[in-house]
Amino acid sequence: MRDSDGNDLDSFPSAMGIITRLACRRAQHERVDVDALLHKAGLMHQQIDDPCARLAVKSQIKFLELTAKALKDEYLGFHLAQKFDLRMGGLFYYVLASSDTLGDALQRGARYSAIVNEGITLRLREEKGTVVNFEYSGIPRHSDRHQIEFSMATLVRICRQLTNSRLQPSRVKFSHRRKNDVSELRAFFGSDVKFGAAVDEAVFPTSVNHMPVVDADPYLNELLIKYCEQALAARPAKPTPFGLSVENLIALHLPHGKARAGEIARKLGVSQRTLARRLASEGLTFATVLQRLKSVLAERHLADETLSISEIAWLVGYQDVSAFTHAFKRWTGATPSATRQAEH
Numbered sequence: 001m002r003d004s005d006g007n008d009l010d011s012f013p014s015a016m017g018i019i020t021r022l023a024c025r026r027a028q029h030e031r032v033d034v035d036a037l038l039h040k041a042g043l044m045h046q047q048i049d050d051p052c053a054r055l056a057v058k059s060q061i062k063f064l065e066l067t068a069k070a071l072k073d074e075y076l077g078f079h080l081a082q083k084f085d086l087r088m089g090g091l092f093y094y095v096l097a098s099s100d101t102l103g104d105a106l107q108r109g110a111r112y113s114a115i116v117n118e119g120i121t122l123r124l125r126e127e128k129g130t131v132v133n134f135e136y137s138g139i140p141r142h143s144d145r146h147q148i149e150f151s152m153a154t155l156v157r158i159c160r161q162l163t164n165s166r167l168q169p170s171r172v173k174f175s176h177r178r179k180n181d182v183s184e185l186r187a188f189f190g191s192d193v194k195f196g197a198a199v200d201e202a203v204f205p206t207s208v209n210h211m212p213v214v215d216a217d218p219y220l221n222e223l224l225i226k227y228c229e230q231a232l233a234a235r236p237a238k239p240t241p242f243g244l245s246v247e248n249l250i251a252l253h254l255p256h257g258k259a260r261a262g263e264i265a266r267k268l269g270v271s272q273r274t275l276a277r278r279l280a281s282e283g284l285t286f287a288t289v290l291q292r293l294k295s296v297l298a299e300r301h302l303a304d305e306t307l308s309i310s311e312i313a314w315l316v317g318y319q320d321v322s323a324f325t326h327a328f329k330r331w332t333g334a335t336p337s338a339t340r341q342a343e344h
Helices: 016-028 034-041 045-049 057-071 078-080 086-097 102-116 146-163 184-189 206-210 218-233 242-256 261-268 272-282 286-302 309-315 319-333 335-341
Strands: 120-126 130-136 169-173 193-195 201-203
Touching: 016 034, 016 045, 016 057, 034 045, 034 057, 034 286, 034 319, 045 335, 057 078, 057 130, 057 146, 078 184, 086 102, 086 146, 086 218, 102 120, 102 130, 102 146, 102 206, 102 218, 120 146, 130 146, 130 206, 146 169, 146 184, 146 201, 184 193, 184 206, 242 261, 242 286, 242 309, 261 272, 272 286, 286 309, 286 335, 309 319, 309 335, 319 335
Parallel strands: 169 193
Antiparallel strands: 120 130, 130 201, 169 201
């Protein structure tokens, strides 16, 4: 599908595809049928073989999930971030690496993050430390685990390489949930890692802003900024559908019992009437968005054997397991227990 300007809407938001190509290499090395995984994700080998080809973020997320399952690696994204050459980030990496201080580099990273991935926007703020937020745009946040863990680990690796130090964030948060052992992530980040948070963010002590970048080059940096500005201007911004913004907020508030229209409207800074009107303009209602999301999340959580049925009920906003079971059977025609058994 294309818009009035001839742009391919199905490929937006797009990404450089670094993590997808890394995942392909590992899968090929371990003799996994990569062709089948690419086909299921809506990708082609020609795209992977062309380092300049940008990939649809939704396809990237799907491919990573499929590959992680095939490799039996729950932390595929995090593992892929450990050793790859950071220079694969191209223009984005070099504009950070030539900055004067780490604070300057983080500001460049926030401004030019769309060059790497249009689906994740970096926001920088000072609030009891230097906070780097990862905000999703144009894709549902609940669909992703590997891409965000890769992005967070890569950010920390870049900060360490730029300053030639074992820099540690004071805290790291992910909005998706994990119940299994996360000691490997804690060891890497050097701080506590929280899952099921309201945000995706890494927080550093404010003092890191003044840390010098070891390969700073003000003349090169000035030149690269011009190229980055040109690259940014060449990527016209496309607004995120309002329904998707509502969906991403609902996903965060379901377990807390706050996924109500009034609360979501308040978080979005609009009235409840405006919320309903803007959803209606996209052919949606709050109730349909809520129910669809609950169904999608319930099926996703059922695939995670570490979660009990009662925990899944709570995660999708039900205090009572029987109410969840009744709703799930209405959505799918089967009970949660029967669905889980059929998958194994």
